[in-house]
Amino acid sequence: MDKRKVLIHGADTRGQKLVKRINSIFDIVGFIERDPGIRNAAGSEYACYRDISEFMRDTDGEGGIDFILSIVEDFNGLQREYMNKGIPFHKILDLRHVHQYEKHILHQCLANEIHRRNVPGSVAELGVDFGDTAKYINLYFPDRTCYLFDTFRGFDKRDIDPTQARTSELLEYYDVRSTAGDVLDKMFYPEKCVVKEGYFPESLDGLEDRFAFVHIDCDLYKPITAGLEYFYPRLNYGGL
Numbered sequence: 001m002d003k004r005k006v007l008i009h010g011a012d013t014r015g016q017k018l019v020k021r022i023n024s025i026f027d028i029v030g031f032i033e034r035d036p037g038i039r040n041a042a043g044s045e046y047a048c049y050r051d052i053s054e055f056m057r058d059t060d061g062e063g064g065i066d067f068i069l070s071i072v073e074d075f076n077g078l079q080r081e082y083m084n085k086g087i088p089f090h091k092i093l094d095l096r097h098v099h100q101y102e103k104h105i106l107h108q109c110l111a112n113e114i115h116r117r118n119v120p121g122s123v124a125e126l127g128v129d130f131g132d133t134a135k136y137i138n139l140y141f142p143d144r145t146c147y148l149f150d151t152f153r154g155f156d157k158r159d160i161d162p163t164q165a166r167t168s169e170l171l172e173y174y175d176v177r178s179t180a181g182d183v184l185d186k187m188f189y190p191e192k193c194v195v196k197e198g199y200f201p202e203s204l205d206g207l208e209d210r211f212a213f214v215h216i217d218c219d220l221y222k223p224i225t226a227g228l229e230y231f232y233p234r235l236n237y238g239g240l
């Protein structure tokens, strides 16, 4: 399937770095940049538009854009501006103020590499919690099955070992949970998601698939080990 077309709002150093992290994931159509100095310095690899009106004039409408990726500080102001120009809310994404920024940046790099190498396979997250990482895994792999593994009730007592560091602190933190439905509502492509609700590894329920990308993030020794034992032999060559 064709890559999703994106415009990047902001052609400064952050924008240039973002391009390098996502150029295999998306079809980058160009930048929007208000500052003429930055616009001129941005180089000629990608088109650089003064504003969305100029882009729309040049492309006769929205130019088939799927998303506008923002890296600016004032995202709310930007969103208002775009919506006033008739760009729908769901097309304007804030990639600056994301959940756990460093982890997000790492996932961008890994997803980009998997696309660059054309590694086939599904994607998965073990330990989804509120879905704030899973939604970007889904965004960066739009055409792949995305498995979402979680109890959606926090830790299971079978995994609790009070002798392990930080266990009581973690138990307290995971008191409040989101539902699988709430998580699915956040996804960009919910139709590609398969919710595997319940205790891992029981929730595998005989699942057989091959994977390109798996994020294991369930805090405790037992489910992390079970995750490695299940996923590692099913990871395709070049997968991460």
Ligand SMILES: C[S@@+](CC[C@H](N)C(=O)[O-])C[C@H]1O[C@@H](n2cnc3c(N)ncnc32)[C@H](O)[C@@H]1O
Residues within 6 Å of the ligand: 099, 125, 126, 127, 128, 129, 130, 131, 132, 133, 134, 149, 150, 151, 152, 153, 154, 155, 156, 159, 174, 198, 199, 200, 201, 217, 218, 219, 220, 223
């Ligand atoms: C650190 S949170 C996940 C955070 C999420 N990956 C993110 O980036 O926002 C850990 C999650 O692992 C889940 N979890 C822990 N043990 C599990 C098990 N044995 N089976 C399924 N889910 C488990 C918990 O319910 C919790 O939601």
